Each structure stands twice: as C-alpha cells, then as structure tokens.
Amino acid sequence: MRILLINPNTTPAVTDLVxxxxxxxxxxGVRIDAVTGRFGARYISSRAAAAVAGHAALDALAEHGADQDAVCLACFGDPGLLALKEMSPVPVVGMAEASCQAAAGLADRFAIVTGGVLWGPMLTEFVAALGLSDRLSGVHTVAPTGGEIARDPDGALDMLARACRDAAAAGAGAVVLGGAxxxxxxxxxxxxxxxxxxxxxxxxxxxxxxxAAARSGPVARRAPPVEAIGLSQALTRALG
Structure with missing residues (x-):
C-alpha cells in the first residue's frame, strides 16, 4: 500500500517531521511517500497562505499522485481538501477533517488547540463546514505559529499543555492538538x-x-475538464 502525504507548505523540515x-x-507493507509544496508560504498561518496552499496541494497531487492508494493532506485546516477529493482517483483524507471526526467520536464536545492566532476563526468556519459546530467547545490558539513551534518544540510544551487544560476546563471532553x-x-x-x-x-x-484499505476501485472523477493556462504541465493535464 502506498500513501501520498502532501505537505502544502514549503518547509521540507515539516514534511520530514510528519x-x-x-x-x-x-x-x-505501508509506504509513505511524502512531498512538500513546490511554491507558497513556508508555513500556513493566514487565509491568503491557505489559498495558495490549496493550489500547491493540487499541483503536488498532479505531479506525484500516480500509483498511490490514498492521499493524506498533511496540513491542519485542510487547504484545497474538497478540490483534491474532486480530482483524485483515490481517497483523500484531510488532517483537520479526520481529527475533528475522531474527536467527535470520543466526546460529546471537543476543542482544538493550535499555533497561530489567525487560525481561530478559520478553524471555527472549517468545523462548521463539517457540520460539527454544535460539538466544538472552542478553538484555543497560542501565539507562536506552528512553524515557530517546530523550531523549538520543547519550549512550547508548557504553553500547549496549559491551552489544552484550559480547553478541558471550558467543557471539552477531548482535545485535538492540530498542526503538522x-x-x-x-x-x-x-x-x-x-x-x-x-x-x-x-x-x-x-x-x-x-x-486505502477500504476502497474497492478508483474514485469517479467528479468534475468536467477544465481548460487552463499558466499552471504546471502536470496540473494542466490532470484538470483537463
């Protein structure tokens, strides 16, 4: 079994970590093929960066998606997830999607703890799109972005633990620690x-x-061909 792991930011160290x-x-028997975004933000911490990351994720799928059994979008917030699902011939699972669904299966109410203050409203909207708003007790952010935390994970442990305890005190029965x-x-x-x-x-x-284990065959393409200019050759072919 081969799993394509797409990190749509442009920091190879994060790809290596994940x-x-x-x-x-x-x-x-499971092989992880990890790829890093070819262009875009070093670490995604804003709506603009996430929008670019969605394009980078599609580009990575087009370039590296052959002969894979499933795709893991390794960026919390899942930029481009629905477009990837639309284009991919194999199942695509988003990091935030899977984590929120798992947390909702563990507890009546769950919380998210992550780095970067701009992720608060972005993730609240994301959970609403999943239909889980009534299960979310809150999104708790710490000031350092995920990229900054990755450079000094030991120094972030106390801060993250405190945020998780705050989430539990506010009513969460499970906490997702979000971020590649x-x-x-x-x-x-x-x-x-x-x-x-x-x-x-x-x-x-x-x-x-x-x-990947559950799929019985290729996923049907869900969109008509798209005529495009200015994209990579691989993505142009995939869309067309």
Missing part, C-alpha cells in the same frame, strides 16, 4: 491534560490507511 511520525505509525509541525507533541503532554489529546498527524495517517 513523514517520520507517519512512518512510525504505519504497519508493515506539532506532530508527536500530543503524546508528550497527554499526562498533563485531564482529557484525551489527539495528535492530528497520527489521527490523519491512521484514517488514510483505513480509507
């Missing part, structure tokens, strides 16, 4: 939080492997 975490979780750059940190703070803390990377990878 790929290492995914590889440690993957059972024997935060891969693996949930396990390091779980014993400091009175409710389950989900690692968004681990949750997404496990959901993607399940989706």
């Amino acid at each position: 790929a290492a975490h995914a590889g440690a979780l993957a059972p024997p 750059a935060l891969a693996g940190l949930a396990g390091r703070i779980a014993d400091r939080v009175p409710v389950p803390v989900l690692c968004s990377t681990g949750t997404a990878v496990e959901a993607t492997i399940r989706a």
Whole structure:
C-alpha cells in the first residue's frame, strides 16, 4: 500500500517531521511517500497562505499522485481538501477533517488547540463546514505559529499543555492538538491534560490507511475538464 502525504507548505523540515511520525505509525507493507509544496508560504498561518496552499496541494497531487492508494493532506485546516477529493482517483483524507471526526467520536464536545492566532476563526468556519459546530467547545490558539513551534518544540510544551487544560476546563471532553509541525507533541503532554489529546498527524495517517484499505476501485472523477493556462504541465493535464 502506498500513501501520498502532501505537505502544502514549503518547509521540507515539516514534511520530514510528519513523514517520520507517519512512518512510525504505519504497519508493515505501508509506504509513505511524502512531498512538500513546490511554491507558497513556508508555513500556513493566514487565509491568503491557505489559498495558495490549496493550489500547491493540487499541483503536488498532479505531479506525484500516480500509483498511490490514498492521499493524506498533511496540513491542519485542510487547504484545497474538497478540490483534491474532486480530482483524485483515490481517497483523500484531510488532517483537520479526520481529527475533528475522531474527536467527535470520543466526546460529546471537543476543542482544538493550535499555533497561530489567525487560525481561530478559520478553524471555527472549517468545523462548521463539517457540520460539527454544535460539538466544538472552542478553538484555543497560542501565539507562536506552528512553524515557530517546530523550531523549538520543547519550549512550547508548557504553553500547549496549559491551552489544552484550559480547553478541558471550558467543557471539552477531548482535545485535538492540530498542526503538522506539532506532530508527536500530543503524546508528550497527554499526562498533563485531564482529557484525551489527539495528535492530528497520527489521527490523519491512521484514517488514510483505513480509507486505502477500504476502497474497492478508483474514485469517479467528479468534475468536467477544465481548460487552463499558466499552471504546471502536470496540473494542466490532470484538470483537463
């Protein structure tokens, strides 16, 4: 089984971090093919950066999607997720999508903790689009972006644990620690939080492997051909 892991920001170190975490979780026989966005923001922390990242994710799928069994969009907030699902011949699972659905399965109400203050309204809207607004107790952000946390994860642990405890105190029965750059940190703070803390990377990878195992054939293309200019050759062919 092959899983294409797309990191649509342009920081290879984040791709390496997520790929290492995914590889440690993957059972024997599962290969993780991780790719980094070819253009765009170093780390996604605004609507503009997320919009560009959606294009970068489609570009990566067009370039690297052949012979894959499923796709994991490894960016919390899932930029371009619906477009990827529309274009991909195999299942596509988003990191935020999978994590929110898993948290809703664990508790009546869940919260999200992530880095970067602009993600608060963006993720609130994302959860609403999933139809889970009534299950979300809140989005709790810390000031450093995920990219900054990735450069000093040890220094962020106390801050993240405190935010998770605040989320639990506000009524969350489970907390999603969201962000590709935060891969693996949930396990390091779980014993400091009175409710389950989900690692968004681990949750997404496990959901993607399940989706790949469950599929019985190619996914039907859901959109008519698109005539386009100025895109990569691979993406132009994929859209057309």
